[in-house]
Amino acid sequence: MAYEIPVTQARAELADLIxxxxYGGERVVVTRHGKPLVALVSAADLARLENAGEAAEEQVISSVSSFGSTSSTPAARGRFGLAAEHHRPEDRT
Known part of the structure; x- marks a missing residue:
């Protein structure tokens, strides 16, 4: 759980918050009018967050790109009521 502090107080205590x-491994959420505004995290935490985001992004791209390689058969189109089919420009020649 993160420590919350109003922005006006955070200005006065920035060195302590850092x-x-x-050194304390805490995460600090700076608030304005009780709503989260920004978060202070260590550089190590930031690197972990960025790496986790990149790994998740690569997984999504991999999953989505696998859908593009599938092709429905005429029987499947009739069975599922598909009325349109995507053709790549290079396949239209």
């Missing part, structure tokens, strides 16, 4: 994040 130390809490870097």
């Amino acid at each position: 130390n809490r994040v870097v």
Whole structure:
């Protein structure tokens, strides 16, 4: 769980907050009017978040690209009521 602090207080305590994040391993959420505004996380946490995001993005791209290689048969189109079919421009010649 992250430590929450209003933005006005965070301005006055920035050095202390940085130390809490870097050396204490805490995550700090800066709020404005009670709503989360920004988060302070360590550089190591940021690297982990970015790497996790890239891995998830690659998995989505891989999953989506596998759909493009499938082709429905005329029987399947009739069975499922498909009325349209995508053709790549290079396949139309």
